[in-house]
Amino acid sequence: MSSALLYAGAGMGLLLVGVWALVLRAHLLRKVLAINVMGSGAFLLLVGAGAMGGGPVDPVPQAMVITGIVVSISATALALALVLRIAYATGKAALPEDRERDLMDREGR
Amino acid sequence: MNLLLLGIAAFLLLNLAAGLWRVMRGPTAADRMLAAQLFGTTAVAVLLLLAEGMAQPALRDVALVFGLLAAVAAVAFVQRVWSRGGGHDGH
Amino acid sequence: MSSASRPPGEPGLLLRAVLALLLLAAAAGVALALVAGQVAPGLSGAVAAALPDSGASNPVTAVLLNFRGYDTLLEMAVLTAAVVGVWSLGPAPRIRETEPSPVLLGMNSVLIPLAPLICAYLLWAGSSRPGGAFQAGAVLAAAGVLFIISGRRPAVHLPAAPMSWGIVAGLGVFLAVALAVMPGGRELLEYPRGLAGALILLVETAATVSIALILAGLFIGGRPEDEP
């Protein structure tokens, strides 16, 4: 078992945790965190799989991941601005269908 | 030598995991944030150890960036979250 | 999360079960591919072979700005679109006036001048070792964020016009360089030999400034407005 395989597996784990939280947590800020964790998992999977051959780490996935990190931070910023809009418009930072559930999360309880 | 450095780095990593206890426990936001700042310092130390242990001097640059940028989150916390008690600003 | 404290709207057991099943299936598929699949040779060799012509000796920088320049060009477009999106949602929220503490001001006076220095260093290092435009831009943006957070009046509302020009400059310069090399039978982004290093440096510098301004613009959270 190599380190690269370990990290690729961890990437898959992060992806799973992210999807799980994205679906089940109601608060929109938490969904943004979940998407970020998912993204990190995908990046780790990509570079980890690229490093499994041994030798020098493949620079192409690395460059793609750097691009991905910068895109994901800008998407996160846009998402956070939209979350604030929704929160100001509706008083709750959750999508309409899970407003009741959000009561727990919104107060930070 | 390499083994020693990696061992110390692993020990620091375990320290970081122990510090997570403070983040989980709180009780105030400042406790959690301070613990996260401590992680930043730990990360700098781990990176410097890895730079020597893996013979990659470029990792010192990563540690440098860490040292500079860990402060940004702390300042954001103090100015935006703590100083106004989590209230929202003018809307 | 105990089931006793679950509020009425909490997702049901069925949803959880279906989700768990789907995720496990996906994980099993990827695990199978990772463990049993053949390891492809990858592109390390190809990149290393073409490196002398690329204008950068750090393979990652060469891939970002030369071999896969399309990615980076379109990435700049995505970043610009993101900042347009945030600014179109409304004006930047007004920050309540607070007197910045002397500790913060003292810290800023140490950290803010350091950021452009480290930014320039990373930009310069990027061609031969880890570093590059994104990392340098992010460090510079951190200085901008510190400036914005410290909440001193002139800093809260940055003048919008120069900032907008700076934001589109990265994409503009990249596009201009990409198109300017086309006469002489070359394709988009096909840098002429010998000039590649200089052109990459030009694109990277513009991208660094742009990325810093974009990240700061995103942090403001809305369209900056000049003083009323």
Added chain:
Amino acid sequence: MNPGLLFDAVLVTVLLWVAWAALASRDLFRGIVLFIAFGLVLSMGWVRLGAPDVALAEAAIGAGIAGALLLATWARLPGKTEERPGDDLEGQERDHEQR
């Protein structure tokens, strides 16, 4: 056992646990702080994977800017109670004056 692999195993365990804690914790503020910690640990992971360029990007963006962005957004969310952010129900030690 290979010491490098042992280090990696510790790192991966911490990484997965921090991610899970950040997404599963009740307290949203705690989730954000754990997410900042997640960025730090992930950056060390990139270093171990042999990708220092990615580690630099992650350190600059994941540890610094994303944290500041999330904290600023959290502070602006309407509808929070008058309590101090991040206080736990079980451990209310107010070291600050009440407003």
